Amino acid sequence: MKKNEFVEQLSEYCEFENKGFNLDTQFKSIEGYDSLALMSIIAFVDEKFSMKLTALQLRELKDFKSLISLIGSDKFEND
Amino acid sequence: MGSKIKAIDIYLPEMVLTNEQLAKEFGRWEPDKIESKLGIRQRHLAAKDETAGDLAFNAASKVLSDYDRSKIDMLILCTQSPDYFLPTTACVLQDRLKLRTDICAYDFNLGCSGFVYGLAMAKSFIKTSIASNVLLITSETYSKHIHPEDLAEKTIFGDGAAATIIESSGREQILEFVLGTDGSGRNNLIVPNGGFRNPYDPSAIEHKTESGDIYTDNNLFMDGPEIFNFTIDSVPAAVEQCLKKNCMSLNDIDYFIFHQANKYIIGYLRKKMGIPPEKFYADMLLTGNTVSSTIPIAYSEALNNGSIVPGNKVLLCGFGVGYSWGAVVVEV
Numbered sequence: 398m399k400k401n402e403f404v405e406q407l408s409e410y411c412e413f414e415n416k417g418f419n420l421d422t423q424f425k426s427i428e429g430y431d432s433l434a435l436m437s438i439i440a441f442v443d444e445k446f447s448m449k450l451t452a453l454q455l456r457e458l459k460d461f462k463s464l465i466s467l468i469g470s471d472k473f474e475n476d
Numbered sequence: 477m478g479s480k481i482k483a484i485d486i487y488l489p490e491m492v493l494t495n496e497q498l499a500k501e502f503g504r505w506e507p508d509k510i511e512s513k514l515g516i517r518q519r520h521l522a523a524k525d526e527t528a529g530d531l532a533f534n535a536a537s538k539v540l541s542d543y544d545r546s547k548i549d550m551l552i553l554c555t556q557s558p559d560y561f562l563p564t565t566a567c568v569l570q571d572r573l574k575l576r577t578d579i580c581a582y583d584f585n586l587g588c589s590g591f592v593y594g595l596a597m598a599k600s601f602i603k604t605s606i607a608s609n610v611l612l613i614t615s616e617t618y619s620k621h622i623h624p625e626d627l628a629e630k631t632i633f634g635d636g637a638a639a640t641i642i643e644s645s646g647r648e649q650i651l652e653f654v655l656g657t658d659g660s661g662r663n664n665l666i667v668p669n670g671g672f673r674n675p676y677d678p679s680a681i682e683h684k685t686e687s688g689d690i691y692t693d694n695n696l697f698m699d700g701p702e703i704f705n706f707t708i709d710s711v712p713a714a715v716e717q718c719l720k721k722n723c724m725s726l727n728d729i730d731y732f733i734f735h736q737a738n739k740y741i742i743g744y745l746r747k748k749m750g751i752p753p754e755k756f757y758a759d760m761l762l763t764g765n766t767v768s769s770t771i772p773i774a775y776s777e778a779l780n781n782g783s784i785v786p787g788n789k790v791l792l793c794g795f796g797v798g799y800s801w802g803a804v805v806v807e808v
Contacts, residue, residue, distance in 0.1 A: 402800060408553040412513075430686075431628075431686060431687040432628060432685070432686065432687055432701055433514075433700075433740065435700070435701040436700060436701050436704045436740060436741075437740075439701055439704055439705060439708070440708075441746050443708055443748075444748075448707075449703075449705060449708070451702065451705065452701035452702040452705065455701060456686070464739075475551055
């Protein structure tokens, strides 16, 4: 998966109403970014990367880019 | 000596809190979106002077209305909102329900895994001939633990009770169990104050969550995302171990009833385990998460609507606060 596709797919998975997010979009600026959104991120990363993220790790995330770093940039294709 | 689930009845308190009422009070979410994500439209709440003991009494009275109560020789109550520190609420219920005095009655303190643990105890007592007809009651009033300004928890949890009669049987219909515990997760679902480690504090400070909800250490706190992580770790493994212990595969099970935590969590678990939706109970629309009563409420509803019929093998799985979890296969 490419990084931009990740942003798009995750946003859709979390059912964020607004579109057009990019790697630098701050999670806290997204309307509807709440504990349900955190659960959706956990589910998405578990499903696509078989990886477990703790709630603490998620709460410290700033933007999509930092989530990608946490998962590991090597798991993404080059854009 | 075998055992079987003979009858189940439920009781939900009269007061109802709808998503519309919550949206109006808090003004920060849409009722339809919450219903579609969490699968909850309303929940019942105990009145101010109505306790878990009262809900338990009402559920038990219903199930005993067409059962000879003099046959009951054991009463087990699962609750985390007992009427008193002491005496044991089950002892009070023995008297209120006019059960025999030469019976055993006690409470046990578990949450969402409680029904499965109750079945394990009932089966064990029957198998060892200590009892023959067990009344297992699950009853909870979590609403009394929740801060009035904590929208997330008010949305999820509902109050309610279920009363189940487990009888001795010629053949075993409550099959093999898998039970588990991991107390390292205790802080993720907790009421910190009110016991003797941290007494109730009338001036406890208010905390605010990322969603803007307010709670104090006198209230229920739940770290939803961390609880979700726990379910992803424990539930598929417990189901797999339970199937193995019963020498069965997923296909041998006619129906699956998990603790109805919320639609999102159980939907994800179902998908992850590859259970077909038509073999999986998912309905907490009108009750919310009633903690230890979700499984008996679901079992009773599945029997009433024909989703399960006599002879079916049903896998029950409870999981939650503790952490604590349990799974068992029962034959209807």
